[in-house]
Amino acid sequence: MEFSALMIRSFLAAGLLAAACSSPSAPDPAATETATATHAYTARYHDSARALSALETLSSDDFEGRLTGEPGNLKAREWIIDQLQARGVDPLLDGGFEAPFETASLSEGREGVSGTNLLAIINDEPGAPVIVMSAHYDHVGMGEDGIYNGADDNASGVAALLEAISWFQQNAPETTLVFAFFDAEEMGIAGSAAFVHDLPEQIGDRLAFNLNLDMVSRADKGEIFAVGTYHYPELVPLIDAVAAETPLTLSKGHDSPEWGNQDWSTLSDHAPFLRAGVPIIYLGVEDHADYHKVTDTFDKVDPNTFARSVDTVLLVAEAIDEHVASDAE
Template sequence: MRAILASSILSLSLFSTACVAIQPDGESGDWSLNREQLLSDLSVLAADDMEGRAVGTDGNARARAYIIDRLEAMGVEPVGDSYEHGFSFEMPRTRDKVDGTNILARIEGVSDSARTMVVSAHFDHEGMRGEQIWNGADDNASGVASVLAVAEMFMAEPPEHDVIFAFVDAEENGLQGARAFVAAPPIPVENITFNLNMDMVAMSTDRILWAVGTYHYPYLTPIVEDVASRATVSMPMGYDEPTEEPGGDWTNLTDSGAFHAAGIPFIYLGVDFHPHYHQPTDTYENMTLDFFQDASEAIADFARQSDAQLDMIGEASGR
């Protein structure tokens, strides 16, 4: 299957670029978001032949192969000898052992700083219910596609600090891939200075991309405000304060919660709950694609700004 996917990637990579990303100085750089490639990544990962990408399934393995082939085509190096980093966990109800696989890649920074940013998104979803495929276009093929775009940006314009790209597995089973990463990180955990996590970034009729995390780490607020001032989507802050309201605090609802539990500052970018969330209607055809492309521009800008401010983040957090 890897060979088949590799040939598809070569054809996908020929799409033209469209919209220029904003650089930290407010001027256009050499990199621009390949909007058609972004949509192609979303479409492929949310396609029926991925069978919903549930952990431990053939569809999940096909999704991994696609992501790895995209990284290889970009020239992004693996972390260690392989992109694939396995882990195991028990299903809460059945106590069955399940094997998951994270995909880890790295782009080295141009400085000699040991501080590292982890850019993450989970690639698994709910899989199949009988014959019904739960495609998981927004949750979270969209986050994976946006992280691949960030990797393309940093390959074109190298970051100041090392960046690890973590495509984690088994998020839908209790953040298992992210927990495994934090429990046994590929670098000293004290060097992990910041986590930028994307989960559900393609479906918003109101064109709102929430920035979650500034309640816990208020020194990140200026970065959010700076990026929001240029973004063509709305980027409010919130959904991170303790509350008894169901669904009112997203702090531990996605993979950034595992980083937060380890004291690693984070920002989680994602849309609000919508009718397609955890439904079989979470398909490519039901996404708000113009918003997704614009949100991915803002995500790339956020990654660039976070890299530029990583020493500030480290000093503020003591990391």
């Protein structure tokens, strides 16, 4: 890695000081878009080739759209477990990474679908506050028009979450981090709802934050949104400070009634946490023409943009880790 967590935290500390003293102007999205499109980007905090390969693999036809309860979803689950084992990360539960649950589908009249969340943990210190970083690995399967590969939705979030595991294994967090690969998000956000409803005993009353990743690769305008500051305004200085350092434009919004049907507060796996009173930040891009279509494929992902996005995710994650740890002191 080119930079250490200490360097990241030094940058963020300077940004927080600046945010406290002034109201920094947001980066120009048009300028960011031009830079993203025309200049190669060298990832600072992750292995960009590995992340891109993970995105490509998980969004390939081999996984048949990853619909919960179908063979492609099981194959995706096994692939993610292989990735976790290769990284040497510990499972949250004594029995392994898998946390099965039962859900009822909201589509096509399918009921009683069995789903499986995958849960890993880093730095399980007694009494330490717990941050859950999450991304859903399921998608909507196949239809008459082909396979819904779900490259952006949400192979991208899974790939970024795997890189977060690698980062925090090399740069120990100040909190306890749980990495949740949720199933059945496309079936009514069922996997995360099951997790929050029946919190694993190991977490108990320590749950302090959720950082959710859903659709993080198609920042076609050079912009990604941090959703949640409307509900938790104390997070505004944190996001503003991180935004001063991120290689993508990190914007606030999509989390209040004024956004209408583009209020994303309850539209992904952060929703059950929010409803339970757990602070959240959701990172995601705005909808694009390929959203929930068979055209949401790997070839639409710009490698430089995705590398910028994953670095942005890691900067946000480091800042939230420091923020939660400081609040617990």
